[in-house]
Amino acid sequence: MLTLTGTEMAAAANDGLLDPSDFPQPPEPGKATKTYTYALDEGDTSGTSGQFFKKFTGTFHGATGTYQCTEAAGTSCTVSVTAPSTVQGAIYAATGGWTFTPDLKNNPQVIAQDADHMRFGWWLNDPVKAAVGGEYLHDAQVFSGGNQAFTVAMITGLHGKVSYEGPAAGLYAVTGDDAAYGEFMATAKLTADFGADETTGGHGSVSGSVGSFVRDDGVANDWALTLSQADLVDGGGTDATGTTGSGNIVDGNKKIGGWDYALFGPGGTGNVPPTGIAGTFDAQIDKNTAVAGAFGAKR
Numbered sequence: 001m002l003t004l005t006g007t008e009m010a011a012a013a014n015d016g017l018l019d020p021s022d023f024p025q026p027p028e029p030g031k032a033t034k035t036y037t038y039a040l041d042e043g044d045t046s047g048t049s050g051q052f053f054k055k056f057t058g059t060f061h062g063a064t065g066t067y068q069c070t071e072a073a074g075t076s077c078t079v080s081v082t083a084p085s086t087v088q089g090a091i092y093a094a095t096g097g098w099t100f101t102p103d104l105k106n107n108p109q110v111i112a113q114d115a116d117h118m119r120f121g122w123w124l125n126d127p128v129k130a131a132v133g134g135e136y137l138h139d140a141q142v143f144s145g146g147n148q149a150f151t152v153a154m155i156t157g158l159h160g161k162v163s164y165e166g167p168a169a170g171l172y173a174v175t176g177d178d179a180a181y182g183e184f185m186a187t188a189k190l191t192a193d194f195g196a197d198e199t200t201g202g203h204g205s206v207s208g209s210v211g212s213f214v215r216d217d218g219v220a221n222d223w224a225l226t227l228s229q230a231d232l233v234d235g236g237g238t239d240a241t242g243t244t245g246s247g248n249i250v251d252g253n254k255k256i257g258g259w260d261y262a263l264f265g266p267g268g269t270g271n272v273p274p275t276g277i278a279g280t281f282d283a284q285i286d287k288n289t290a291v292a293g294a295f296g297a298k299r
Contacts, residue, residue: 002060002100009079009094012060022056022067026090027083035080038069038096057103065102071095118264118278120144120294122170140171142280142294146264149242150274152233154267155203158194162273162299165189168210170281170293178288183216188295190227190277192263203232206245206261210281210295223285225249227259243274249283257283275299 004012012018024034055068069077077096084090125139168186190208210225230247242262249257258281265275275298282292 004098013092033082038077069096118146118296120296144278144294150263164297166297168295172291176288187212205229
C-alpha cells in the first residue's frame with residue numbers, strides 16, 4: 001500500500017499520473033474551481049479513529065489498484081482543480097488521508113517519487129568556425145549537482161568514516177603517435193571522514209580515487225587518479241549552505257589536476273551521514289593525455 005499525502009496527490013494529478021475517470025478534469029480557463037467530494041460508503045467504517053470513504057479502482061503511474069481515503073467522522077475527502085490561466089496550467093489540491101493499493105495479481109510497479117537524487121555529466125559545444133589561429137576550439141564543460149544539499153548543520157555531530165562508490169563519465173584527449181579523443185566511463189571511490197575535532201572548528205575531510213577507465217572505443221586504460229584530501233567545509237560555509245569542498249589530483253607528490261565535490265541527501269537526527277557525493281575533476285595524466293569528467297557516488 002502506498003500512502004499519499006494531499007501534496008503528493010496534487011503533484012501526481014499535475015503530472016498526469018492519476019486515472020482521469022474518478023478525478024476532476026480541469027475546467028475551461030476562467031471557470032470556477034471544480035471539486036470532487038468522496039462521500040462515505042454506507043456501513044463501511046474503520047471504528048472510532050476514522051472512517052473509510054468510497055473506494056474505487058484506478059491507476060497510479062500506470063499500475064492498476066484501489067484508491068481509498070480515510071478521514072475523521074463528519075469530514076470528507078476531496079480533490080479540486082483550478083482552471084488554467086494565461087500564466088499557468090491547471091492546479092490540483094487534495095484533502096484527506098489517501099492510499100493506493102496496487103493490484104498484486106498483475107504485479108504492477110508503483111514508483112514513489114524520490115527527492116534524493118544527484119546528477120553529473122558533460123557537454124561539448126562544436127565550434128562553428130575556426131579560431132584566429134586556424135584551429136577549431138571545442139567548448140567542453142563538466143557538471144555535477146543534486147536535489148538535496150547536505151548542509152553544515154547536518155554534519156555536526158557525525159563521527160567515523162563512510163565509503164561511497166559510483167560511476168564517472170567524461171572526455172579524454174591523447175596527442176602524439178597514438179592520438180585519439182572521445183568519451184570514457186570510470187569508477188569513483190571516495191571516503192568521507194567525519195572524525196575531526198569540532199571544538200577546533202573542523203568538520204573532517206573527503207578523499208578518494210577515480211579508476212577503471214574504459215574509453216568509448218573499447219580500450220581499457222591503466223589511468224588512475226588520486227583525489228587528495230579536501231576539507232568537508234570549504235571556505236567556512238554556514239549552516240544554511242551546502243557542504244562542498246575542493247582538492248588536488250596528485251601523482252606521487254606532483255599535482256596533475258583538481259577536483260571538487262558536494263554532499264547530498266536528506267538530513268536526519270543522530271548519526272545519519274549524507275547518502276551521496278557528486279563532483280567534477282580534470283587532470284593532465286601525462287604529457288600526452290588529459291581527462292575531464294564528473295561523478296556521482298552513493299554510500
